[in-house]
Amino acid sequence: MNKFEQQREQSKQQIEEAALILFAEHGFEKTSIRMIAQRVNISLGLLYNYYAGKDELLKEIFRRGRQDAQVALTPDGDKNRYNDIENHIRLTFKILKQNRSYWKLLHGIRMQSPVIQKLEAEMKAETEFMQKRIEENLINGGIPFPGLEAKLLFATLDGITNHYLLYENYPVDDIANLLILKYREQIRK
Amino acid sequence: MNKFEQQREQSKQQIEEAALILFAEHGFEKTSIRMIAQRVNISLGLLYNYYAGKDELLKEIFRRGRQDAQVALTPDGDKNRYNDIENHIRLTFKILKQNRSYWKLLHGIRMQSPVIQKLEAEMKAETEFMQKRIEENLINGGIPFPGLEAKLLFATLDGITNHYLLYENYPVDDIANLLILKYREQIRK
Amino acid sequence: MNKFEQQREQSKQQIEEAALILFAEHGFEKTSIRMIAQRVNISLGLLYNYYAGKDELLKEIFRRGRQDAQVALTPDGDKNRYNDIENHIRLTFKILKQNRSYWKLLHGIRMQSPVIQKLEAEMKAETEFMQKRIEENLINGGIPFPGLEAKLLFATLDGITNHYLLYENYPVDDIANLLILKYREQIRK
Amino acid sequence: MNKFEQQREQSKQQIEEAALILFAEHGFEKTSIRMIAQRVNISLGLLYNYYAGKDELLKEIFRRGRQDAQVALTPDGDKNRYNDIENHIRLTFKILKQNRSYWKLLHGIRMQSPVIQKLEAEMKAETEFMQKRIEENLINGGIPFPGLEAKLLFATLDGITNHYLLYENYPVDDIANLLILKYREQIRK
């Protein structure tokens, strides 16, 4: 990557960061290109040198966010393998806290089909990726009905995420610990 | 109720039904007043004889949806008192299915602050009402950490609701039964 | 005039009074038919039984206002003839105070040609009527350049009226007295 | 001033000139943004790149007009100091003729409170500035009751301005001369 490409990459990153925050805060529709450009202190037109349009910018943000999540979710060696469910729950909320805006944007936008349709491929991959991780972990945990249990855990984590993003002072760590506790008891039994 | 009031009420109901479906399907921002008017086959302006604006229409829809939910959640006699948690879970999904569009709208819109701020009072009442029901039920179920457990159950139900609204052919009943099963075991223990 | 006509006349008067106040306060364009109907507690449609439209209502108001002014300006016998200028000045402000809203409306609207065009005939009559009175009075006062002086006095009275309508606590009576004083001195000389 | 600023300034000036003429001719309410844009041959939206809205455009026009008036009213050296009242009267009508549209707009709009309230600060400054000039000039002229006389002169000038703007072929210069004559006599006496 030469010097020009580096600069371009840096500019794109700045733009995407600003856009992510604004999208998460005000919603995709209510955030104008102007607002983004002003926040990064670039001209209105320059944005179109980097992205074909507003939708493409959104897609790019999702692509980056998904990548970050995947990296973070990738198990780092075998050391934590002894209890994958516990590990998965902890990782989920660690990632959530690391990139709160991304998750807020995702959770705020995924219910509206017009937007989803544009991103369906990405969204689906995202969902299935997480779903699969949970299933694997549950099978490792020796839990019956692993398919349903996976869906239930996925929904539970999603629900907690939602409430964490929605409510002030949400005791996400306490909830996470309670959840872990319940799975420990279920497995021991 | 005289002639005019009847006519007015009928028009309003038609408008709100159409708006609810469109808001749920395309999102609030992407649904134009024109789309709503065309769906009900009324003129653009008539809407403004009934509602001060798009936001007020949204509020009215929420008001009606919350009322319906409250009515449905009201326990009908003593027959199901023996296990309130179970009852609550079943009721939650029964209500969800009864007014899918309302819940889709609610879940699709609640993450975006500008809209939420206008509805905060209503939203808060909604949330606290459901939260309180869960807490009562959990205390009746003799479960430890009732506060955290209530939040966890609330999040779980929210997460399942989310996924039911999001994914095709989601096995909401199976998930619900699994959840109930787990609470039964927890209580028995 | 039979009973029905009397009632009709009374209704019209109520409407015109309300409309006059609203027009004067908010301006003609910013006052809606709805506002008027609500103020008089009649239905929106009923107004159109009395007037062909908003413009006609305005014309009717002007017609009535001009009539009132004419009646008030008509000299009541010969007793005050000895000093017609003084008399005219006093009368002007007496009439102004009697129907402040009418004059506010008139002064607020007369500068905009589209409105004026509709009322031109009435406006012209109004203007010429007052102009002529002043000229007569000035000739009686033995003042040189009676034509120009009439125009100047007319403008002065109009200007004072304007400022009286525009500014809080405007000392219209003091100004009027000063003006009278100056004409007395001019005549004596 | 760089290329963009030049372009911007030129566009703004064109817009404001067109808007001033249209506002003065048809009134503020009856002049649509579209009319202005069409007159300058620009698109509807461009106007909103420069002004936050119609009201802001109006304010800007007033700001510019007031500035022009202030510049014109500033005494140019000592040569005319010997008779300030006379000078002030002449200047008033000179300025009036220089920017007829501005004064027509001002006189046409100042009676309607909603618009005035938005401009009150500017209007007040305008008024007080002129008022103060007159008072100073009257004191210099050795006239008794300078406060009331100032108000009377101000009203007179306003009234003449009004009639000049209102009536075709109004002999404003003759009236002005007559007015000056009367003040000369008053001072001499």
Add this chain to the structure above:
DNA sequence: CATGAATGAGACTTCATTCAT
């Protein structure tokens, strides 16, 4: 006579996107 539901043209405004420089 009286009602107010209904209409629809037209107003203001926003904003993604294009383009000349």
Add this chain to the structure above:
DNA sequence: TATGAATGAAGTCTCATTCAT
């Protein structure tokens, strides 16, 4: 590459007026 002026379609909302009852 970078700028921001310019576009124009589309959105929300207002309101005089009509009309069935």
